[in-house]
Amino acid sequence: MKNHLRNIDYPLLGAILFLCAFGLLMVYSASYPLGMLRYGDDKFFFSQQLISFGLGLLLLLTAIIFPYRKIGKLSPLLVLVSLFLLVLVLVPGIGVERNYSQRWLQLGPLMFQPSEAVKLAIVVYFAQVYASKQHRLHNFKTEVLPPLIILGLVFVLILIQPDLGTATSLALACGCILLCSNVRLKHLLGLGIVGLTGVIYLAVSESYRLKRILSFRDPFEDALGDGYQLVNSYYAIASGGITGNGLGNSFQKFGYLPEAHTDFIMAVILEELGTIGFFVVVLSYLFIMYRGVRISIKGNDPFLKLLAVGLTFMIMIQAIFNLGAITGLLPITGITLPFISYGGSSLILLMAAAGILVNLSGVVKTSAKEQETPVL
Incomplete structure (x- = not known):
């Protein structure tokens, strides 16, 4: 245990x-x-987030020392529990509705979003299953397809909430795992075409989703309606300049920018800390991605390699979706900015995922040192 803790990637943990x-x-x-x-x-919101950070820190530290192979073995059970919770969310009287979405469960004084837990469970499950099938993945029907059916079920359950953004980000993270497995190129291309077609259809099949897409193309066309949030995000970003207006000096957070502390917190960061603050955050994400990919490349265990890829890009895809939304490069999806936005479920589960990634870094370094040790 001491060797493992000595060998974990402390710069990654620090970021x-x-x-x-x-x-x-x-x-x-x-x-x-x-x-x-x-x-x-x-x-009020700071106190709630601080409690979530405390719980997340406990999970992160536990994940760092918990044997990663046992996490893989537990993944089918975690997926079953997550599926049950996703179904429970949709039951009238049990699931909690907010902003026309039914995504939460009430656990005493705490609100919990099962879709955040299922993202981590599915990523671990995909890494475990495809790692165990590395030499049999040429057979699409019997080896590649079964986990995809489970992903499809999870996708539909999250979509019903409705939450296309979370469902799509999960599918993309799983796609990264598939891409790094021994799945045949023709199967990957086929899955990519089917997935892209499906997401485009779902995006335009519902009027509220179509409005979001149209408003993101030209938010000023309906600046007081569907484009209101993005327009005020632009105002916040533009007023910040390079150095920002100073910490705490955002004007848009005073009732003008909806979800200023959740989905659009980066707009407040840009307004208060400017482009410098933005680049500090983005460079931190890029550093996490670099270290995560490095862990995957250096690992010898197929499960470790795929899990590192899945966890790294689960975090990065969520960051890309959020940053793309606040800058108008992508439609608004309601996805939080990893580790930064207000949201207990997101913070806790992302910290757990980060803890597993740090754990893997220790395993890789320990294994490398053991191989370098001469046998007498």
């Missing part, structure tokens, strides 16, 4: 904890006006 700490600071800055207005407490 993750930096983003979490920075997120706590920005959640307070972005949410204190809403906290005062709604609850009479400027620290």
Whole structure:
């Protein structure tokens, strides 16, 4: 155990904890006006996020020392529990509805979003299954397809909530695992075409999704309607300039920018800390991606390699979706910015995923040192 803790990737762990700490600071800055207005407490959202950070830190530390192969063996059970929770969310009277979406379960005083847990469970499950089938993946029907059916079921359950953004980000993370497996190129191309066609159809088949796509193309066409959030995001970004207006000095968070502390927290960061703050965050994500890919490349165990890829790109895809939305490069999906946005379920599960990734870094380094040790 001491060797394992000595060999974990501390720069990677530092980058993750930096983003979490920075997120706590920005959640307070972005949410204190809403906290005062709604609850009479400027620290309301910060306090909730701090509790989530504490729980997430406990899971992160546990994940660092928990044997990663046991996590793989537990993945089928985790998927079953996650599926049950996703179904439970849709039961009237049990699932909690907010903003026309039924995505939450009430656990005493805490709200829990099962779709966040299922993302981690499915990524671990995919890595475990495809790692065990490395030499049999030429057979699409019997070896490649069964996990995809489970992913399809999860995709549909998340879509019903409705949450196309989360469902799509999960599918892309699983696609990264498939891409790094021994799946045949023709099967990958076929899956890619089917998946892309399906997402495009789902995006335009519902009027509210179509409105989001049209408004993201030209938000100023309906600046007081569907384009309102993106237009105010642009105002926040434009006013920040290179150095920003100073921490705490955002104007848009005072009731103008909806979801300033959640989906659009990066717009507040750009307004208060400017382009410099933006690049610090983006470089942190890129550093995490670099270290995660490095872990995968250096690993000898197929499960470790695929799991590192899946966890790394689960985090990165979510970051890309969020940053793309606040800048108008992608449609608004309601996906939080990893480790930074307000949202207990997202923060806790992402910290657990990060803990597993750090765990894998220790396994890789320990294995490398053992191989270098001469046998007497």
